[in-house]
Amino acid sequence: MDTSHDTTQLLRRRWNQLNARLAVENIDGLVITGGSDMEYLTGYKAMPLERITALVALAPDADNPEPPKPTLYVPELERARVADNPEIFDLEGWDDSVNPVELVAARLDKSRRVAVSNDMWSIHVLGLQALLTQKDPTSSITTISEAFGGLRSIKSVEERNLMVKVGSLADVVATQLQQGEIPLVGRSEAQVAEDIASRLLAAGHERVEFVIVASGPNSASPHHHPGDRIIQANEMVLCDFGGKYMGYCSDTTRCVFTGPIPDEIAEAYEALHRAQAAGVSAAQPGSPLAEVDHASRGVLTEAGYGDYFVHRTGHGIGVQVHEEPYVTGQTSVTIEPGHTFSVEPGIYIDGKWGMRLEDIVVVNADGPQRCNNSPHELISVEA
Ligand code: ZN
Ligand code: ZN
Numbered sequence: 001m002d003t004s005h006d007t008t009q010l011l012r013r014r015w016n017q018l019n020a021r022l023a024v025e026n027i028d029g030l031v032i033t034g035g036s037d038m039e040y041l042t043g044y045k046a047m048p049l050e051r052i053t054a055l056v057a058l059a060p061d062a063d064n065p066e067p068p069k070p071t072l073y074v075p076e077l078e079r080a081r082v083a084d085n086p087e088i089f090d091l092e093g094w095d096d097s098v099n100p101v102e103l104v105a106a107r108l109d110k111s112r113r114v115a116v117s118n119d120m121w122s123i124h125v126l127g128l129q130a131l132l133t134q135k136d137p138t139s140s141i142t143t144i145s146e147a148f149g150g151l152r153s154i155k156s157v158e159e160r161n162l163m164v165k166v167g168s169l170a171d172v173v174a175t176q177l178q179q180g181e182i183p184l185v186g187r188s189e190a191q192v193a194e195d196i197a198s199r200l201l202a203a204g205h206e207r208v209e210f211v212i213v214a215s216g217p218n219s220a221s222p223h224h225h226p227g228d229r230i231i232q233a234n235e236m237v238l239c240d241f242g243g244k245y246m247g248y249c250s251d252t253t254r255c256v257f258t259g260p261i262p263d264e265i266a267e268a269y270e271a272l273h274r275a276q277a278a279g280v281s282a283a284q285p286g287s288p289l290a291e292v293d294h295a296s297r298g299v300l301t302e303a304g305y306g307d308y309f310v311h312r313t314g315h316g317i318g319v320q321v322h323e324e325p326y327v328t329g330q331t332s333v334t335i336e337p338g339h340t341f342s343v344e345p346g347i348y349i350d351g352k353w354g355m356r357l358e359d360i361v362v363v364n365a366d367g368p369q370r371c372n373n374s375p376h377e378l379i380s381v382e383a
Helices: 003-025 034-041 076-081 100-107 123-134 146-150 157-178 189-200 214-221 263-281 291-304
Strands: 029-032 056-057 071-075 091-093 115-118 140-143 208-216 236-243 252-257 314-316 325-328 340-343 346-349 353-356 359-362 365-370
Touching: 003 034, 003 146, 029 034, 056 100, 071 100, 071 325, 076 091, 091 100, 091 208, 100 123, 115 123, 140 146, 157 189, 157 236, 157 252, 157 340, 157 359, 157 365, 189 208, 189 236, 208 214, 208 359, 214 236, 214 346, 214 353, 236 353, 252 346, 252 353, 263 291, 263 340, 263 346, 263 353, 263 359, 263 365, 291 340, 325 340
Parallel strands: 029 115, 071 091, 115 140
Antiparallel strands: 029 056, 056 071, 208 236, 236 252, 314 325, 314 340, 340 359, 346 353, 359 365
């Protein structure tokens, strides 16, 4: 198999998709500096240093229906790290005697609306802005998020398949947890987290991204860092974990109870379960993404837990665990086939217990598809 050919095909499909979006959103030029977006479009993982690495692309327009080839400007001393791919981009090294932002501004030519990486350094953005307004006072700079809701937010069919696949790898471990195969009581959260990490690898992930194990009152802290606390009988254990497979991330949360489930917890979990299902059902193409948040939050509010659901309902996921689009009640994003995000409502009672139920959902033309299918019930695992 010729992998370089496959990679080039993959990158070209991504560029075609991106160029179509640039045209729709009226963006003339794009500047990507480092991070996952650059890796996604070129295969190159840039060094996040003050010497700027910038990928500059111009949108197709009426005069140039075929967009010119993008240029990757890389510090001369890092040039040897780049796997050149002349079919996808031109490579230009810059040395310390020049101002690289001037090269970028010149390459943007007559671009009036320019979108830049969300995390481009302000020193570079301000420099670029000054140069662009010198050329054309009506020019403006926006972020990639503002311009089109993230570069990688719409997943191709092959990316969606990878998300389903990596989700199934995380489910292997979630199921082991629910079947009581991962010892909990008497071990520290950190020990259990380590156990889950090695199981994520054994299930087929190439890398572990994160593991949260939060027991008893710690489960009320949504981003708890697993520590020395020894897990007891008769308490909640919240496990949230994910890894990477072929460049794409998994992320799922399941809770188990180390003993018979008290009524108070069973009642709350019943509402949580319904809230999560309502959020997933709302993930329909053409609907406002905010509806997903409203649907989950609505169920919890009606059941009296609204004040204890203290975070957004979810986040986009793909090359990074958290990426666009973010599932909040305020987002103006409309759901499109290819959007891939978590639906993860939670209830957190400070000092007592917390619970969260999380699946990744890919949106297809005919509706939402869960990437996580381990049981959604709260399961009692006896010590
Ligand atoms: Zn998670
Ligand atoms: Zn998540």
